[in-house]
Amino acid sequence: MNRKFLLILLTFVAGSALLAQSSEQTAKYRTDPVGDKTYRKKGIMNGNQIRTIFRNDGQIGYWPDRPSGEWPVYSDHHYLDGCTPIVTSQITAPGNGQIVHPAQTSYREEVDMDPVSGTLWVMEPVPGYAKKDAEEPAVSTKKTTWPDLWPKVLPNIDAAWDGYWYGYFGRGVLNADFEAFYVMDDSQDREYNRQPYNYVPVASNPNRNGLGLRVEVRGFQWSHVLAEDIIFWHFDIINLSDFDYDTTYFGFYCDTGVGGVDDNGDDNASYDTFLDIAYAFDKDGKGTPGNWKTGYVGYAFLESPGNGFNGRDDDEDGMLDEKRDDGIDNDGDWVGYVDANGNGYWDDYEPLNNDLGKDGVGPLDYQYNGPDEGEGDGIPTPGEPNFDATDKDESDQIGLTSLAIERLSNKGPNAIWPKNDDVIWRKMNYNVFDTAIQNANIQILFGSGPFPLKLNRRERFSVALVFGSDYEDMVFNKETVQEIYNANYNFAKPPNKATLTAIAGDKKVFLYWDDFAEKSVDPFLGYKHDFEGYLIYRSQEPAFNDIKLITDSKGEPKYWKPIAQFDLKDGLKGPDPIGVNGAHFWRGNETGLQHSYIDTTVVNGVKYFYALVAYDMGDPTFGTKGLTPSETTKIINEDLVGNVTFIDQNCAVVVPNAPVAGYIPPEIVGDVDKAEGLGTGSLNVAVLDPSKIKEGASYTIEFTSSGTAQKYITTSYSIVRTFEGAAETIQASIDSSNFGGKLSPPFDGIAVGVTNDTVAVDKKETGWLQGSSNYEINAIADASAPSRNIKWPSNYEVEWLPRGTTKQTPFSKIDLPFKVRNATRGEEVDAELIDPNGNKTLDAGDDIIIIEYTGTPSFANAKYTWRIQYRSPSGSFWFPPEPGDIYKVAISKPFQTGDKFTFSTKSAKIDGQTAVGEMKNIGVVPNPYISTAAWEKRNFGQTGRGERRLDFIHLPAQCTIRIYTITGALVKTLEKNSNVSDGSLSWNLVSEDGMDIAYGLYIYHVDAPGIGEHIGKFAIIK
Known part of the structure; x- marks a missing residue:
């Protein structure tokens, strides 16, 4: 009887974990396909001043590929050879009873593999979380990378999420300016699933191997000046197995590479216990190629897994064993709707606060399409902000518990490489801090544990990569890291991006855009409408580094210099009062908004990168330090040879050029x-x-x-x-x-x-229409009686009458030698005389006031409009007005209805006959070509030749160009078939055989069917 009981018990035991019932969510996750290398994709994070490769198998950076932890963006200054998350746990193998410690990860080298097939036993991406035919994982800024349908195994989503970004805080919610998302699992790790271990994590599916783990990964970047040197990585690890893993560690492995691909042998590293950051720097402070000045890179361990089962307050926040999946608002920071009218339910004009429903979206969000489950019900619902999975504080976090720094060159069995499972386990054991190795090619391993990873449970950890020009700058940036983390991965949100259109012209570029940015609200500031204006940036580099000219008090570049700025007329202008280390954002000059701009300061043939950046007001009263204005990102991607691979909606790449031959504008x-x-x-x-x-x-x-x-x-x-x-x-x-x-x-x-x-005297048009009087006559607005004065919107003519004929003033009854006519209405009007000497006669020094009436002509209805000052000339010869002379008082007037x-x-056209005559204008620039051209792309790599280019200009729209050596050998044939506005064609000085051409003299022949031919020559000089 006892033996039978023991046998039954053993069938339910695997190591220290009990076989248990999977939850409904776990069952849904298990229907996802398993991870596989065929779904690997590579992307680039470049939402701020950091640019780095990332892969959807967990890897960040990838030596020797570029960019790997490049900072600043497009500088070719690299700080990282590779990083990856690691999960390890202790299990007892059922096949032989051995205690083993599988380390689940993925890396470019030194990982476990099948000794027979060579298959890598690593984390691999799960399909369905990116566009099938996209080359990169899903990123928020490129809708073309999103899947057509988000897998419905994800929690709290339905078909309404399709077509929107799968946001951390809800459907289409973009807290960061640049986000990445992918999913991976450890199903390909068969190391302990084979003989003699025979460990099967999911009995119902033999294709799920490893520990039966699923990892949901997010990357966050903010472009705000305070956060531009930071990337956040957030990992959710879910236990899909049949077992509890009572002793588990999460970790993060980093191979530093401060100084570039070929300069990683003299890295130093240290750990600051007060700031909770490990950091690396180069011993001699010089990077290759080019001996550039190196900075610091920090690895900040932020969010750690929680232990909600040990009866201790691990994170010392006053809460005991809080969990993210217990359906309780543990810390009480969830805020329901405001029942302003006290009727007991939510009305659509009342603030929802966090009570947004499971999609995390409310009426103030652009993607809102009506109430959903849990919205406005006064009860926390999974998916709403500050509750369960979306609240970092609802976990009894255990913090960073281990850190090891070791020499990378050690590839023996005791090195901390992913393939050495037991070494990883030992180094990640609780309270192990080994930081002795310095001045070497360094690797760093963080660890957090032990904690129980129960069946069906989700635990997480997050890290931030922090860059700085020196230690102090890195520490300053770490403060922003902490602020963003403390705000639950929230930070100031810039306005929405407008859509920019740029059209190349002849020595000009036309830019215009929509007003979408002006409808923005900032959830971080309580859904405040804080749009303030636009900046237009123009650069000759895709990263706009050449115009980042506005520096702080330490000389560090902080802001870009625009070529134009348009801001609201709202009283907000001049420098932002907060500033960053003495650098202050310029908020504008009250210009008013504009939606187009013509840049007339460009040079034909030069490639220009434009960005239309919307910015907000900032908030000087926010927190203890205030918040500087936020700008939208400006993302243009180029590959290593200068091909543009991506242009964001608020950016453009333009090459102005002369139009084609025969062009009629x-x-x-x-x-x-x-x-x-x-x-x-x-x-x-x-x-x-x-x-x-x-x-x-x-x-x-x-x-x-x-x-x-x-x-x-x-x-x-x-x-x-x-x-x-x-x-x-x-x-x-x-x-x-x-x-x-x-x-x-x-x-x-x-x-x-x-x-x-406005209604005013038009000085330019006012004067004598007829006559040659030299009297000095000046018209101004009368201001003698404010209650009667009106600047009347009409033109007037003062005509001198025949001798003996007069016109009497209506009130003073003075006879005047002229009449006044309202030229706009075509009728005669009254005038009064200001007669200082009282002689009741018009003479020098008097003023004439034109009278209009607002009703029946009477003194009560009289309005004093314009005053004509009648003065004698300064010289000795006076020529008063003669009968028939006419003086015009011209008044400028606003537009009125009608x-x-x-x-x-x-429209523009091409005239064939004109084109024939303009064929003689065809030329080559520069000519001669001496080593380089001013418009060529800068060689960021600092080694090698870089781009070479010359342009044929003033070409017809369709033509063929053949280039020959002086001996008549054909070098290259170029075809042109372009729009009417572009009369140029570029050539990279590469022959038909793919070789760089030699120095010397070349002949070119242009053949334009139906128009004519042209022959010219150019020289290439060393």
């Missing part, structure tokens, strides 16, 4: 200098995209005003297009904040700018 037809109606302002029509201008379209700019005929304001204008017989309002009610010449939102390749006048401008457009 688009034309604006009509008088845009004078409106039909009362207003005297002007209209500017700017061509932004010549290719979109319609042939034969006509446009009417119609104004609207409010107020009385005497005192009115222009409120808005609309744009009506008539094309192919159909009229359509394409821009309605563009308000007065867009006056002042600011361009309208673009339409049909153009934009208009309205300059609206005023309009009308113009039409003609």
Whole structure:
């Protein structure tokens, strides 16, 4: 009887773990395909000043590939050879009873493998979490990397999540400016699943090997100036096995590489117990190639797994054994909706706070599509902020418990390489801190444990890679790391990105964008509408490093210098009061917003990188130190040979050039200098995209005003297009904040700018229409009686009458030798005389006041409008006005309802006959080519030749170019088939055989069918 009982018991025991029932969520996870190397993808994190390769098998950096921990971005300064997470646990192998310690990880070298097949026993990516045909894992900034459908095994999601980013805090929620997400598991690690160990983690699926672990990985980057030198890595480890793992460690392995690929033999490392950061630096402070000054890289261990079963307060936060999956708001920081009207339920105008429902999205989020489960119910729901899985504090974290620094060159059985399971286990054991090795090629291993990883449970750890120009700078950046972590992986969120369109022109670039950024709210600041303005950056490098010119008090570059800035007229201007080490963000000059810009300071043939960056107000009152303004990211990716591989929606890459031969530019037809109606302002029509201008379209700019005929304001204008017989309002009610010449939102390749006048004397147009009097006459607004004064919006003419004829003033009854006519209305009006000497006669020193009436002509209704000062000339010869002389008082006037401008457009064309005559303009630049050209891409690698390029210019749209040696040997054939605005073609000086051409003289022949031929020559000089 006792033997039978023992046998039954043994069937339920595997090592120290009890076979148990899987949860519903674990069962869903188990339906996912197992990880496999065929799903490996490689991406690049470059959402701030750090750029690094990452792979969806856990690896960060990958020696010797570039970029590996590159900082600053595109500098070719590398600090990292590779990092990867490690999970190890103690089990008893059922096959032979041996206690073993499988170390689950993935790395480029020194890992376990099948001795027969050579299959690597490592973590491998699980399919379905990135676009199938994408080359990289899913990243938030590239929708083309997202899967069409997010796997529904993920917690708390449904079909509504498809098409949105799988955010850490909810559907489409982007807390960071750049995020990566992937899933991996240890199913390919068969080391202890084979004979003689025979360990099977999931009895129902023999394809799940290793320890039966699943790892969900996220990378976070913020572009804010305080966080631009930091990457966060967040790992969720889920136990999908049939067993509890009572003694488990999580760790992070790092191979430092401060100084570049070929300079990693003199790294030093240390650990700061107060800051909880290990860090590495180069002994001689010089990196290769180029002897560049090295900085510091820190590895900050942030979030550790929790032990919610030992009856201790491991993290000393006053809570005992708190857990993320117990359905309890352990720390009480979840905030429900505000029942403002006290009716006992949520109304759609009441703040939800954290009560957003399981998708983590509320009415203030752009992706909100209605209430979901748990929204506004006053009860915490999984998926809502600050509850269970989304609250870092709801875990009894045990912290960092071990750290080892060792020499990388040691590849023996006692080295901390991933293949040495027992060594990893020993080094990660509790309270082991071994930091003796210095001045070598160094590897670092963090550890946190032991803790129980129970069946169905999810535990996590997170780390941050922190860069700094020196130790103090790294420590300063570590403070921001802690702030972001303490805020539950939240930080100031910049506005949404606008979509930028850039069009190359001849020595100019046309830029225009939408207003999506202006609708932004910042959840970090309580859903505050904090958009403030736009910055336009232009660089000749994809990372914009050449314009990061605004430095702090230590001389460290902090901000980029824009070529243009447009900000709200809201009283917020000048330097931000907070600053970063003495560098202050410039908030603008109250220019008002604009949605287009023409850059006329470019050089043809040069590649320019543009970024339209939206920024917010910041918050000087936030926390204890305030918060500086945040800018959107600007991401343009190039490969190692200079090919652009990605351009974010708010960026553009443009090469301005002369148009093709025979190009006839688009034309604006009509008088845009004078409106039909009362207003005297002007209209500017700017061509932004010549290719979109319609042939034969006509446009009417119609104004609207409010107020009385005497005192009115222009409120808005609309744009009506008539094309192919159909009229359509394409821009309605563009308000007065867009006056002042600011361009309208673009339409049909153009934009208009309205300059609206005020009611004032137009000095330029005021003066004698007829006559030769030299009396000094000046018109001003009358200010003698404020209750009666009105700047009347009309033009006037003062005409001297025939001798013996007078016109009497209405109130003082003085006879005047002139009459006054309202030229705008075409009728005579009254005038009064200011007669200082009282002689009741017009003479020098008197003033004439033009009278208008707001009702029936009477003294009560009289309004004093414009004053004409009548003065004698300064010389000895006086020529007073003669009968028939006319003096005009011209008044500028705002646009009023009914005023309009009308113009039409003609599209761009190519004229064949003109092209024939312009073939003679075809040329090569630079010519001669001497070693390099000014517009060539900078060689970031600092070794090798780098890019070589010359341009053929003023070419027809379609042509063939053949390049010959002076002896007639064909070197290269180039084909051109481009749009009408680009008359150039670049050549990289590589022959048809793929060889760099030699120095010397070359002949080229241009053949343009239907137009003609051209022969020229150029020289390549060493």
